[in-house]
Amino acid sequence: MITKKTILKASSLSLLAFSILIQVSAQELRPFTAVNSPYNEHHAVLAPFGGLFFSVGYHPENAGGQTDPGDIWMSEPSGTSNWSKPQRVKELSTSGNDIVVGFTDPVSILVYHDGQQMPKGIHAYSRLNNSWTYLRPLSIENFNNESNLFSGRLSADKQTLIMSIQTKDGFGNEDIFVSFKTAENSWTAPLNLGPTINSYAQEQTPYLSEDQRTLYFSSNANAGGRGKNIFYSHRVDNSWQNWTQPKELLTANSIGSESGYANIFTDENLAIFTTTSNSEGMGDFVLIAFEKQSWEDNEEAQQLARTITASASTELENEGQNLKVPETEIMTSDSTTQSQVKNKMQISDRIQDDKKNNAAITSTTPLVLTVEDKSSERDASTLVQKQEEKVTKVPLKEVQILDAKTSEPLSYRLTLSDDSAFIKEVENQEEMRQAFNAWDWKHIMVLAKGYMPLGFNIEEWQQIEEGKLKMETAVSGASLVLKNIQFDRGTSEFADTKTLQELDRLVLFMKENQDIKIRLEGHTDNIGDPALNKELSIRRASKIRTYLALKGIDYERIRTTGWGGTRPLADNSSEEGREINRRVELYIER
Known part of the structure; x- marks a missing residue:
């Protein structure tokens, strides 16, 4: 042995x-x-x-x-x-x-x-x-x-x-x-x-x-x-x-x-x-x-970076001079000469771009592939930069959160998310507006204990009728379509970070409503083999259940089933209709 x-x-x-x-x-x-x-x-x-x-x-x-x-x-x-x-x-x-x-x-x-x-x-x-x-x-x-x-x-x-x-x-x-x-x-x-x-x-x-x-x-x-x-x-x-x-x-x-x-x-x-x-x-x-080795504190790295930067700058200057075209030639009316001048200028620009792309990394030069910090405490300088890049925003409207039957105001929480995997929780709409002004949020979800969660993009939020959002109680039989959950075509593999955000919001809903059990139903369009479509719809629903269980939700609180393409919501003759039919629905089971 x-x-x-x-x-x-x-x-x-x-x-x-x-x-x-x-x-x-x-x-x-x-x-x-x-x-x-x-x-x-x-x-x-x-x-x-x-x-x-x-x-x-x-x-x-x-x-x-x-x-x-x-x-x-x-x-x-x-x-x-x-x-x-x-x-x-x-x-x-x-x-x-x-x-x-x-x-x-x-x-x-x-x-x-x-x-x-x-x-x-x-x-x-x-x-x-x-x-x-x-x-x-x-x-x-x-x-x-x-x-x-x-x-x-x-x-x-x-x-x-x-x-x-x-x-x-x-x-x-x-x-x-x-x-x-x-x-x-x-x-x-x-x-x-x-x-x-x-x-x-x-x-x-x-x-x-x-x-x-x-x-x-x-x-x-x-x-x-x-x-x-x-x-x-x-x-x-x-x-x-x-x-x-x-x-x-x-x-x-x-x-x-x-x-x-x-x-x-x-x-x-x-x-x-x-x-x-x-x-x-x-x-x-x-x-x-962990023995962290800091790039910024390494003198050899800094010196080598300065050397590469200086070398690249010298090459840029030399090649720019070699390709420099006299003004008299640029001003000529001869079409052939003008075309040659234009080509030379394009070559010069391309060489300079290539040199710039290979310039050394300095303390102010971003990497080609970096990890953007998505922690809750955003870097102040990054926030300022984001604000400068954004166009003037329309203020978020005030929305009343009400019980759908009684129209009584509800106690609620909000989650905000951007185009990455970052989610921020806020307690009220004033906090939401402050966060919205400081960052480029794309999606809002409303959570109220005992009620079905509702999600909106910014445009949908602004268009809520009469500024009144009516929430349905999470009783047996209540349902919703998990519209932001997407899979790679023909697989049960999650397609993007928006899908994970939607699932994380579902985790929050399940944790806030510990007595609720749910059923996840997978659906596909009608393209392809019906038996394979049904199998795929089951696998997709099961994939979501696995994710929720890994996030701490009791496995026994989640049932799954798959219907393939047998229960369409829209006409399968158009791509728009087929996209609507490829979905996962959530049903409440008490």
């Missing part, structure tokens, strides 16, 4: 030795004993709902047994500081090497398979009820990994993939590449990060900071025969080719061969990484205070 060679967690003697090692190195290293096993734990990813997904190699329960390099396992928080016993996720596992890359939303996961039972590449799965369902392969242009190994992660904003693969034109073994999302399920060809990051050796387990300026990764190029160490480097321009010289982390490189360093426990500011006794040993997870 393959077991760890040095760190034997079942032994009190080894734990004592580990404690001594911590004291000697003056580092707060904590073995993640709740999830570690005698086998090879690596590449941990924290799910949006709190579960920890990771790979375990050579476990006898793996699909390929003790020769299987990695199946997907998961553990969930249990109590304030404990974790449940890890369980193998069979739907996500094959007999080959399986790696969790990230979550595109709380119920959608990306997993890499090495080609043993599934085609080599990254694949999308969706959680329905209590199991994972295969969706499709991720389309990455010219993706090819010649190695049996893979590591990679999805960025915080879900728009960038950073990965370690081996290609024919690489620098050695596994190199680190980046790919960018261009459309739903479509990604650019992997771009090699260049010779500053990559070497003749192995560069693996990349992790990008939230602002995508700092890269953490493992390499055995300069580890002195000890396996791999963890390094960091700062990106200094938008080409993704210019980086500071990688440096070793101070706190994590102290035990053996280290890899997989990532700040996944952001609330506690903890990083997780895998350590082994040597490059062939089994891996254990270790927790440590």
